[in-house]
Amino acid sequence: MNIAICDDDLFFCDQIEQCVEDLFQKTCTSEVFTSGDELLAYIQRHASYFQIYLLDIEMRGTNGVDTAKKIRELDLDALIIFVTSHKEWVLEAFDVTAFHYVVKPLNKEKFSSILLSAEKFFMKQRKLFHFVVRKQLKTLPITQIEYLESTGRKIRVFTTDKECHEYYGTLKEAEEKLDLSTFARIHQSYLLNMNYIDVLEEKIVIMKNKNRLPISKRLRSSFLKQYRNYLRMMGNTSFKGGEGNAS
Structure with a gap:
């Protein structure tokens, strides 16, 4: 904290x-x-x-x-x-x-x-997400994280207040700290918060901040299953297959 x-x-x-x-x-x-x-x-x-x-x-x-x-x-x-x-x-x-x-x-x-x-x-x-930057502990409420991006050995954390935080780590380590009923892996380089999906298309996700994230062929099936479960949890049963507006 x-x-x-x-x-x-x-x-x-x-x-x-x-x-x-x-x-x-x-x-x-x-x-x-x-x-x-x-x-x-x-x-x-x-x-x-x-x-x-x-x-x-x-x-x-x-x-x-x-x-x-x-x-x-x-x-x-x-x-x-x-x-x-x-x-x-x-x-x-x-x-x-x-x-x-x-x-x-x-x-x-x-x-x-x-x-x-x-x-x-x-x-x-509210659950918190902890990471270390230059030997200093940083803390973010998980609800403020829109998505995480892996670039080399670094993780970039994009938040709802339009900030980007960088630290050394892996998406696998991040997944272990996050609630996978809300967060989903869509690509080897991207882990997103499904609360902030605006439009879901065949090969990309458009986030509410208008960033476009790719869905990999390998992870598409597991992501869509995870997203269906998320929508059921949120009381939305209209999602059928993977295209169109998801908000």
Whole structure:
């Protein structure tokens, strides 16, 4: 998971970062922002990068509540945990569907319990895809992945926010991490998320982002069977053979 820590108290940020590191070790990364404006500028460029936000309510500039409202405009699924020295702020804060709140000074045991609950809740709601880029762990919600492409020894991950991430690996390794009721191999070089198929033709798939991906002759039969099963699961029984609009 990726966690954003937003607080203008640097000592408190250090405490939070240390707790995150002790609790999750290498399975979670955290970034510190000293103002709501700094955080919002970052997520405008990297939408849905963070799965959990720890927001101080009483910050200079854009406060934590207003920051959370703007986060909600970009991401309905992220978990927001408010940090405050005054409990009376909490009721207003929950207007943005906050997951929990933390009261200063930090109680490490209680905070760790809240973080573990957040991780458990998030993992239950949305599965995550992990990969390593330049020795740094990256995390993406699987629902944001449109397709993966193998190029040499690298995998390129194309997402719904029009970004492309590259890492060293194989599609076989990726398949083992993904839900094959949603993802299908259509070619030795392509693994796609069937949620984002727009048009299915005889030899190509046109994705909703208008990218055209080839279907190999060897994998066509198994892909069509997998796609039929996917449509049944989604309650669509109109697909008959493999051509035409699939949306």
